[in-house]
Amino acid sequence: MTHINSLPPELLSHIFHIIFERMKNSKSLSREKMRPPVFLNLLLVSSHWHQVAITSPSLWAYIPITRQIESSERARKLMERSLLRSKECSLDIVIELPAGSSESLLKEVAEHAHRWRTLSVNCLTAEAVRILEQIYLPHLFSVSFVRRFELESGIKLDAPNLKKVRGPVRESDALIFEDPLPIFTDLRYSKSSNNTELLVSHLRRSQNSLKTLRLSFATTPGTRFSILPDGGTQVSADTFGLSFTALTDYTVQFNSGPWDWSPLHIGHMPLLRHLTVYWYIFEDVAFTSTIPFMPQLLSLQVSLDHGRRFKKVASLLQSATPNLERLCLDQTFPSVFGNDSEWISPLILGDQDHVAAGWSKLVVLRLCSLGIPQWDDLKLVASCRPAFKQVSVDSICWKKSKGYRQDLDALKQHFEVLVTDD
Numbered sequence: 001m002t003h004i005n006s007l008p009p010e011l012l013s014h015i016f017h018i019i020f021e022r023m024k025n026s027k028s029l030s031r032e033k034m035r036p037p038v039f040l041n042l043l044l045v046s047s048h049w050h051q052v053a054i055t056s057p058s059l060w061a062y063i064p065i066t067r068q069i070e071s072s073e074r075a076r077k078l079m080e081r082s083l084l085r086s087k088e089c090s091l092d093i094v095i096e097l098p099a100g101s102s103e104s105l106l107k108e109v110a111e112h113a114h115r116w117r118t119l120s121v122n123c124l125t126a127e128a129v130r131i132l133e134q135i136y137l138p139h140l141f142s143v144s145f146v147r148r149f150e151l152e153s154g155i156k157l158d159a160p161n162l163k164k165v166r167g168p169v170r171e172s173d174a175l176i177f178e179d180p181l182p183i184f185t186d187l188r189y190s191k192s193s194n195n196t197e198l199l200v201s202h203l204r205r206s207q208n209s210l211k212t213l214r215l216s217f218a219t220t221p222g223t224r225f226s227i228l229p230d231g232g233t234q235v236s237a238d239t240f241g242l243s244f245t246a247l248t249d250y251t252v253q254f255n256s257g258p259w260d261w262s263p264l265h266i267g268h269m270p271l272l273r274h275l276t277v278y279w280y281i282f283e284d285v286a287f288t289s290t291i292p293f294m295p296q297l298l299s300l301q302v303s304l305d306h307g308r309r310f311k312k313v314a315s316l317l318q319s320a321t322p323n324l325e326r327l328c329l330d331q332t333f334p335s336v337f338g339n340d341s342e343w344i345s346p347l348i349l350g351d352q353d354h355v356a357a358g359w360s361k362l363v364v365l366r367l368c369s370l371g372i373p374q375w376d377d378l379k380l381v382a383s384c385r386p387a388f389k390q391v392s393v394d395s396i397c398w399k400k401s402k403g404y405r406q407d408l409d410a411l412k413q414h415f416e417v418l419v420t421d422d
Contacts, residue, residue, distance in 0.1 A: 009051075009052045009055075012049070012052050013052050013053075013055075013056040013059075016052070016053060016056055016059055017056065017058045017059065020058070020059055020062075054085055055085075057085060057086045057087040057088070057089040058086075058089055059085075060081070060082040060083075060084075060085040060086040060089070061082075061086045061089040061090060061091050061092060061117075062082075062091075062092045062094070063079060063082055063083070063091055063092065063093050063094070063109055064094040064096075065079075065093070065094065065095050065096065065105050065106055065109065075105055076104075076105060076108075079105055079108060079109065080108075083108075083109070083112060086115075088115065089115070090115055090116070090117035090139065091109075091112060091115045091116050091117060092117055092118045092120075093109060093116055093118065093119045093120070094120045094122070095119070095120070095121045095122065095123070095124065095128065096122040096123050103125060103127045103128055103131065106128055106131050107131055110131055110132075110134075110135045113135040113136060113137055114136075114138055114139065115139065116137050116139065116140050117139060117140065117141050117142070118140070118141060118142040118143070118144075119137075119140060119142070119143045119144070120143075120144045121143075121144070121145050124155075129155055132155060132157065133155065133156050133157070133158075135158070136158050137157065137158060137159040137162075138159075138160070138161060139161060140157075140159040140161065140162055141161065141162065141163055141164065142162070142163065142164035142165075142186075143157070143159070143162060143164070143165055143166070144164075144165075144166040145166060155176065156176045156177070156178060157176070157177055157178065158177075158178040159177065159178075159182060160178075160180045160181075160182055161182065162177070162182035162184070163182070163183075163184055163185045163186060164184065164185060164186035164187075165184060165186070165187050165188065165189070166188040176198070181201075181205060183205055183206050183209050184202060184205075184206040184209065184210055185206075185209050185210060185211050185212070185246075186210075186211065186212040186213075187202060187203075187206065187210060187212070187213050187214070188212075188213075188214040189202075189214070189215060189216070190215075190216040199215075203242060204242065207242050207243060207244050207245070208243075208244075208245050208246060209246055210244055210246060210247050211246050211247060211248050211249065212247075212248070212249040212250075213244070213247055213249070213250050213251070214250075214251040214252075214253075215251070215252050215253070216252075216253040216278075242268075243268040244268065244269045244272075245268070245270060245271065246271060247269045247271060247272055248271050248272060248273045248274060249272075249273070249274045250269065250272055250274070250275050250276070251275075251276040251277075251278075252276070252277055252278070253277075253278035254278065254279050270296065271296065272294065272296055272297055273296065273297065273298045273299060274297075274298065274299040274300075275294075275297055275299070275300050275301070276300075276301040276303070277300075277301070277302055277303065278303040278332070279303070279304050279305070279309070291313075291316045291317060291319075291320040292320065293320055294320055294321050295321075295322055295323050296323070297321045297323065297324060298323065298324065298325045298326065299324070299325065299326040299327075299328075300317070300321060300324055300326070300327055300328070301327075301328035301329075301330060301366075302317075302327075302328070302329055302330065303330040303331075303332050304330075304331070304332060305331070305332050305333045306331055306333065306340070306342070306343075306370075307329075307331070307340060307341065307342030307343030307344070307345075307370065308342045310329060310342070310343055310346065311342045311343075311345060311346050314346030314347075314358075315346070315358070317358075318346075318358025318359055319358065321359070322358075322359075322360070322361075323361055324359050324361065324362060325361055325362060325363045325364065325387070326362075326363060326364045326366065327359065327362060327364070327365055327366065328366035328367075328368065329343050329365075329366070329367055329368070329370065330368040330369060330370075331343070331368065331369040331370040332369070340370045340371040340372065340373060340400070340404070341372075341373045341375070341376050343367070343370050344372060344376040344378070344381070345376065347359075347365070347381045348376065348377065348380040348381060349380065349383065349384055357384035357385065359385065360384070360385055360386070360387070361385075361387050362385050362387060362388055363387050363388060363389050363390065364389065364390045364391075364392060365378075365381060365388075365390070365391050365392070366392040366393070367391070367392070367393045367394070367397045368393070368394045368396070368397060369394065369396045369397065370396075370397055370400065371397065371400030371401050371403065371404045371406070372397070372400075372401040372404060372406045372408070373404040373405075373406060374404060374405040374406050376406070378391060378411055379411065379414050382414065382415055388415060389415055389416055390415060390416040390417070390418060391408070391411065391415060391416070391417050391418070392417075392418045392419075392420060393408065393417070393418070393419055394419070394420065394421050395419060395421055398419045
């Protein structure tokens with residue numbers, strides 16, 4: 001067996017890089033643990049590891065400007081070391097600045113703006129905004145605003161090659177771009193106002209390149225996907241001729257209102273494979289609601305306050321998505337005992353025509369935050385679905401189902417049962 005210290009430096013450096021990238025992308029790790037001194041404890045393992053690590057530029061390309069750093073002087077030293085050792089690597093910048101904090105550090109990093117690849121902002125000051133608006137970001141690929149913040153005139157970024165955006169929570173209008181305007185492949189925006197002119201501009205400009213789109217509305221946008229100009233005249237996206245020819249993942253979220261499919265219909269989506277729908281406070285099914293035929297759809301997630309709502313639209317969904325392979329049912333609010341059963345009943349055929357069973361190609365059923373009562377026999381879910389292989393539940397569903405006297409362990413002899421909170 002070969003000792004790890006005998007590995008070529010290039011291979012060891014590549015291993016370090018893979019581990020570091022996984023740590024950066026892990027939701028279970030706080031940014032405190034992502035600070036370079038913590039990860040780079042490997043510098044202390046041996047002189048060989050130390051040399052490999054300090055000469056691996058990608059390990060130093062993560063630059064956090066955060067409130068956790070103990071002192072401004074120590075933060076400056078860490079930053080200068082990272083900027084030096086990262087050489088010409090593209091930089092991943094994280095900004096978490098409380099009021100009156102380390103804007104001077106941001107100024108130093110701004111001198112390397114030509115290397116910025118990603119930008120994640122948790123908290124901004126007025127001075128930080130001023131700094132960001134004065135720099136040119138030619139290679140910025142992704143920007144993410146994690147938390148809500150109030151700005152009078154928004155943030156104007158000069159980033160012509162930006163492709164991925166996660167807009168500020170509740171206020172997408174806070175993000176403005178200089179000419180030439182970027183064309184997005186990934187757009188995630190939250191809206192709390194009816195002024196959607198900027199959002200429509202992004203959608204129109206990026207309609208042939210968007211692959212992932214997530215729209216969140218604090219209020220129900222109307223009977224169609226809403227474009228509500230300042231004049232108040234409501235028009236549908238179809239009027240604008242939007243056609244999302246490359247879109248594969250679409251998520252739409254409403255905080256309240258009746259189930260009406262038409263707000264989702266924002267244009268032609270021939271490559272759509274994954275659809276997620278959130279209705280946090282669901283009132284009822286609109287009589288005019290129709291669901292477009294989507295034979296291309298492979299994955300569907302429905303998040304509602306409880307199963308009674310899903311029961312009302314399940315048959316429409318089954319008819320509209322005949323080739324569905326993965327279904328996720330997510331209960332957004334705790335329910336009174338008995339309501340949970342209404343999630344499963346539309347999937348159990350009972351006396352229905354087995355030949356006409358909906359979702360005959362279903363492979364995976366994912367259940368989140370709901371409980372499965374004893375009388376809902378999950379074996380019947382798979383009885384007329386020959387492709388069915390797996391029930392996946394989160395820990396809440398697992399525990400609640402036990403409380404409802406449903407033994408999910410016993411189902412493992414019929415199909416795979418997984419418990420995961422991923």
